[in-house]
Amino acid sequence: MTVLTRRAAAMLVMAVCTVYFLTPLWWLFVGATKPGGRGVGLWFDHFQLGSNLHAVLTYQDGIFLRWLANSIAYTVGAAAIGTLLAAMCGYALAKYRFPGRETLFNIVLGGVLVPATALALPLFLLFSQAHAANTFWAVFLPSLVNPFGVYLARIYATSSVPDELLEAARIDGAGEVRSFFTLSVRLMAPALVTIFLFHFVAVWNNFLLPLIMLGNQKLFPVTLGLYTWNSQVDQRPELRGLVLVGACLSLAPMLIAFLSLQRFWRSGLGAGSLK
Amino acid sequence: MRGSRSGSRHLAAVGFFITPFAALFALFYLVPIGYAVVQSLYQVKRTGTFGPAHDVFGGLVQYRRVFSDSPFWQSVERVQLFGIxxxxxxxxxxxxxxLLLDSGLVRGKRFFRLAFFLPYAVPGVVAAIMWGYLYSPNLSPFTAFTAHVHLLGADLxxxxxxxxxxxxxxxYNMLIIYAALLAIPPEIYEAARIDGAGYFRIAWxxxxxxxxxxxxxxxxxxxxxxxxxLAEPQVFRSFSSAVSSTYTPNLTVYATSSVPNFHLAAAFSVVLALATFVLSFSFLKFTQRKGVQ
Structure with a gap:
């Protein structure tokens, strides 16, 4: 094979895969611009994105907007706080020797291997006992815990924060906590964005926990809301169009987060598997 | 860090760093696991047919039910087949x-990387709804195909x-592997190229x-x-009657808990968590022994 045919073969594989990965998203976008439920073709036909958006956003007193806001609240809050807590714990595991360090790390690693869905049911039973099952906190609080983030933070802290620098800060009289927030966090920043992104995706996609935990529609994240609409299509056919427009709309915040953070995740993504 | 001296010196700081995560981890990971184990050891007993229900210790009764529950084991076989x-x-x-992205044969790497990674931004529920329509015999843009091949039927x-x-x-998986490829120092390939190794040889x-x-x-x-x-099959239940309420182990847990039979559902959860842990842990150990890591 000449270099030219190799190149052509490689580009062909890439092109076929691009069609596979992007066609469904393109179809969803085109479908969202059509009159309700006529999502058949791959090209525009009676373009009415504006009135479709209006229909979704005003259906049932604007419940969809509420779901989107809930998802953002659950996700941004949990990912931001969760990343900070994971970073602090992983950093301590990497940079200090203390009794029980290995035990703690092994328990956290075990947590990575336990499927989060196995926790949803017992969490529901526990929150029910506390009369807090059908609340914002029942979904938010468990979402804060990210053992894989601790694992990644430990690897990143070991490789990106030099001991000599911390020693120098100590000699300058800086406390340990201050060194962490002023020095180490900056050095770990690209890694922290990666942890944040993973955590963001995990909470945004979370389905079983809200499904089990929540009965009140007003607390639903957008995934659960769309699922509910989709399972009612047989009784209420007008929902078919709304599901497609809503699904399309629900992707927007995540795509924005992805595109704006891609500079960071590109550099940090692989480090977890290198050590 | 130098030995225990520096450790004990910074014990307060270590406590500050670790306590928030450790507390939440204990509350929302360890306690639920313990609680599930405890719940799975109880059963509901009624005094008389219509008398009040109350929980009594049942030992391994629920686990006996789990192991004799054939829909559950069918669902386990189903996800095994799926996974294999x-x-x-x-x-x-x-x-x-x-490997193609890393081979130097491809132009427009940034575009392809982003295009392939984009579906990862789509939640499982939304992806399942989307594909559910694409598979449908009358709503899909590919009806010429989907009307004849029953993608939502029991077989497929x-x-x-x-x-x-x-x-x-x-x-997502491509990016993790690609990032690892980027971390290989390029000098390693030089020697191989001089020896006349081609793309496939170097890749392999x-x-x-x-x-x-x-x-x-x-x-x-x-x-x-x-x-x-869970999410994908649960969504597919509204597209396909072939997806039962016990189609995957996690659907079984959900269906059992909505009965509600919490004790049995807890036992399912425990068995599932244990099986996952053992399987992924032994895979890690197996590859470690093979000298992979």
Whole structure:
């Protein structure tokens, strides 16, 4: 094979895969611009994105907007706080020797291997006992815990924060906590964005926990809301169009987060598997 | 860090760093696991047919039910079959795409990387709704195909779901492997090229062995993901009558808990969590012994 045919073969594989990965998203976008439920073709036909958006956003007193806001609240809050807590714990595991360090790390690693869905049911039973099952906190609080983030933070802290620098800060009289927030966090920043992104995706996609935990529609994240609409299509056919427009709309915040953070995740993504 | 002296000196700081995570981890990971184990050891007894229900200790009664519950074990076999086929296909595709991106043969790497990664931004529920329509015999843009091949029928629906999962996760796994490929120092290839090794030879003998830890990591996460399968089949229940309420182990847990039979559902949860843990842990240990990591 000449270099030219190799190149052509490689580009062909890439092109076929691009069609596979992007066609469904393109179809969803085109479908969202059509009159309700006529999502058949791959090209525009009676373009009415504006009135479709209006229909979704005003259906049932604007419940969809509420779901989107809930998802953002659950996700941004949990990912931001969760990343900070994971970073602090992983950093301590990497940079200090203390009794029980290995035990703690092994328990956290075990947590990575336990499927989060196995926790949803017992969490529901526990929150029910506390009369807090059908609340914002029942979904938010468990979402804060990210053992894989601790694992990644430990690897990143070991490789990106030099001991000599911390020693120098100590000699300058800086406390340990201050060194962490002023020095180490900056050095770990690209890694922290990666942890944040993973955590963001995990909470945004979370389905079983809200499904089990929540009965009140007003607390639903957008995934659960769309699922509910989709399972009612047989009784209420007008929902078919709304599901497609809503699904399309629900992707927007995540795509924005992805595109704006891609500079960071590109550099940090692989480090977890290198050590 | 130098020994225990520096450790005890900073014990207060260590406590400050660790306590918030450790407390939440204990509350929302360890306590629920313990609680599930305790709940699974109880059963509901009624005094008389219509008398008040109350919980009594039942020992391993629920576990006996779990092990004699044939729909549950059918669902376990189903996800095993799913995993044996879907995980290698997905990771194989991810590896090929990562190697192609890294081969120097491809123009527009940034575009392809983003295009393949984009489906990862789509939640499982939304991906399943989307593909559900694409598979449908009368709503799909590909009706010429879907009207004749019943992608939502009992024979194919498992593989239709496998395609949804593959579509979402190939790009994510590709990026992890690709990042590992980028970390290989290029000097290593020089010697091989001088010896006359071509693209395939370099990929097979140098690149793949060097990114094996990344492949192991993605395999472990894929195994965990397969056993957890829930959102996609749950959504497909409204597209296909072939997806029962006990189609995957996690659907069984959900269906049992909505009966409600919490004790039995807790026992299912415990068995499932234990099985996942043992499987992914032994895969890690197995590859470690083989000297991969």
């Amino acid at each position: 086929v879907q995980v290698p296909v997905m990771l194989g595709l991810a590896l090929i795409l990562a 629906v498992l593989w239709s779901i496998a395609n949804v999962v593959t579509w979402v996760y190939v790009g 003998s140098i690149k793949i062995p060097m990114v094996l830890p990344a492949i192991v990591l993605t395999t472990v996460f894929s195994i965990i993901g397969t056993l957890q399968l």
